[in-house]
Amino acid sequence: MILKNIEFMANIYDKLDALLITNREGIIEYSTKFDTQDKSIKNEGYTGKSILEVYPSLTEETSSHFRVMRTGEPIVDERQTLTDLNGRAYTFLSSTHPIEYNNQIIGAIEGSVLLAIDGVPCKQEPFAQEDLSGKGLYNLDSIITRDSEMNLIKERIRKVAENDSAVMIIGETGTGKELIAQSLHTHSKRADKPFISQNCSAIPSNLLESLLFGTVKGSYTGAENQKGLLELAHQGTLFLDELNSMDISLQGKILKAIEEKKFRQIGSSKEKTVNVRIVSAMNEEPLKLIGRKELRSDLFYRLGVIQIGIPPLRKRRGDIPLLTDYFIQQFNHTSSRPISGVSDIVEKIFMNYDWPGNIRELRNAVEYASNFIAGSTITLNDIPEAILYSGKEAADSTWVSGVPNSPHVAENLSVSTSREPLSKMVAEYEKSLIQQALSSEGSVTNAARLLGTSRQALQYKVMKYRIDV
Template sequence: MIDDVYYNLVTKIENFFDGIMIVDKDCVIRYNRLFINSDINLNEKNSIGKTPVDIWPNLTEETSTCFRAVKYGETTTNQVQTLLHASGREISAVDNTFPIVENGEIIGAISTTKFIDALTFRNNIDLSNLTITHANDLYMPHDIIGTSKEIELLKFKIHKVAQTNTSILIYGETGTGKELVAQSIHSSSSRKNHLFISQNCAAIPNTLLESIFFGTTKGSYTGAESKAGIFELANGGTIFLDEINSMDLNMQAKLLKAIEEKKITRIGGSAPKKIDVRIIAAINEHPQSCINENRIRKDLFYRLSGVQIEVPPLRERKGDIPYLTAHFIHHYNSEMKKNIEGVSPEVSAFLQAYDWPGNVRELKNSIEGAFNFASSNLIEKADFPRFYPLEGTSAISSGAEKADWFGFSSLNEGLEAFEKAFISKRGKQATSLANLAEDLKISRQTLNYKLNKYHLKLGTLGKF
């Protein structure tokens, strides 16, 4: 089905990108093609029937944009990725991935790639006339749902700071929508016709960040090619640096120098290049705790914190929950071809009482889950499988709404706790970082990402 329905789509847009990959609902590659000359062997013959994780061994299901698209319906826009090919070759690319939806069901995903080796980039691709239901346009302030005073203040701040070029620090809990705010600032600014590049600093080993930021010069090290970094690519636009507090302090110093001097020098190069880029950085905790724990340099913090924007957690703006619920119901009605009119009074009371530790993202996922079980025109309590342990008890008493059977507020939280404990325990017996990666059966790049994600220090994992 994928091959027939979307082949014309591929042939229409192949001239705008360096490569296109299409996967089915199981994330098995059904089409994969490069449109540029390359020594990377990625043709259909050797990739059909495999998954992106098979092709790029440093990816996992959670870091693969294709897997996230088919599992969660997630759209990825202008994300810079460093990919490790099975041949050992490292490749930096700008990725755009979209779920493919038919009759309300995700039947696959399409991923377009532009390699950073190629210096010509498009800002976006207009798929509005095609069958994909997820628009790739960047968010605007009106996409921020809510009428609470907290949201009105947030939109006011976005409008004001969009008129300037000052660097910005956004902080807020996981799931509050920090990238939505960053995109809204860019979309409302004079930079809106230039590139918006999002980079999660925790997703890339610190040893690679410098080349991703500033680019490389051919011959600067073994295998190095002339590549533009994201500062060059986003010239005139905006760079969003998420989880900046996970970045190595030495790399933070180099970032600060680039921001202050508005110049960058490629690795191995000697000629500095002027850059005009607005930096929007984000952290998922209070800035002061990052400073106190020496996870963000004070001088970088002072440079970025001239404008600080806090994205409020959902529990502090519960008046917005009915609006968000209605918005997500409308969204999933369209996507799943259903006609849900709202939620029952019992569910409405529960949604108001629950603390939502996963914030708007958790609410959205909960509504989506309930849609799969709803059998009437109202979402009932029974349509929320995760709340079954509360049967016979009040969902709003004794803090019960904050935890499920195992004491975690979500499956993700439980999985992350297990993963962190598992790595820590295995690390105590490992003799080296390479040995630990081998024992865990993951790549060193993936291990580095997880060490940064969970703030695990090598010294706590044994003698390395």
């Protein structure tokens, strides 16, 4: 079984520089790296150590191994910079997959390509071979909504997908721009051709040009014959996310390649012809970016033939319960404690919260709850503090089941934010919530039901805070 996982991982990239296997507790079971001096595979000597010990900069929350073991979902093409126990910083492009046995996740395996050591680039960033197939991409059915504007956008995507016009997607971080881009490809005549995605802000400008156009061996120190993303996306779709992060001079070069449908690899005098549809995205209004000289106007007019604006989640609040239920069902497949839903109070808090991180933040909130939930319903105790103790939401919330809004709670919170430690602020707010629930419901049993907790747990809180019942 392990050998099969190693063989699979070895085929992810053209050449692996490191392979790491951990068990369920994060203890390293197998660790090798490619030695550039004698071109051999060597054991790193980390077997038996915790991955958190080898890379002290990691935590269980940030480690890709712990994340895939927690969710059961692979992480593909993640760029990460890790500082090891010797103080050296390594930048990798990695893909991490869970290892399963008898339907149980028993560990994780990660294959990596080394990009830089202590900030010094080692090579051009590769592209994962499995992403070239175009399989497993999102489609219009993946866009979960009941919002009228979003449904109009879905219809627009269906129509636009049929043609080859350049599309620019504009929306805040976390609104699902890549989902839209993949749907455009999936419903197009190019659906059986490659879909290549690149976040322009994730790559240093000196590497992005070679990544896009490719290189010829010897064009610079360490350069190898490498196809660029334009060539890899031939006859398919190239998605350039956060386009405005691309250096202005490189924007001019990509514009020329798009207009002429020709390009030259770095170090080559020969032109190559390419047929590719460009879909781009940015998280700010293009005209503002042009005004700040972060986006070339000619590139905007060339790539913004069709513009699709994605509304933020706060402007489609009717989708919040729908998306919450959708994410709950997703995490129920991997969670040992299935969730039935959210309490009435949590639903109200979710509805009143502005979600600056949009759908991604909502998904993360449900994932957070799935790790801490004690019962079957997500309650106040299970949601991130940033959502629960937002001053605006505390002031604006109007509770269901007759529990009134309490302006003095928000006032106390705003004072506490600047003068009191978070633990005291949390305790004061929790006490106020319990007092209001007891006042409204008249009994500990009914108040516990409203708050989404057990009678015993609420009785403990009543005693803890010395609340008169």
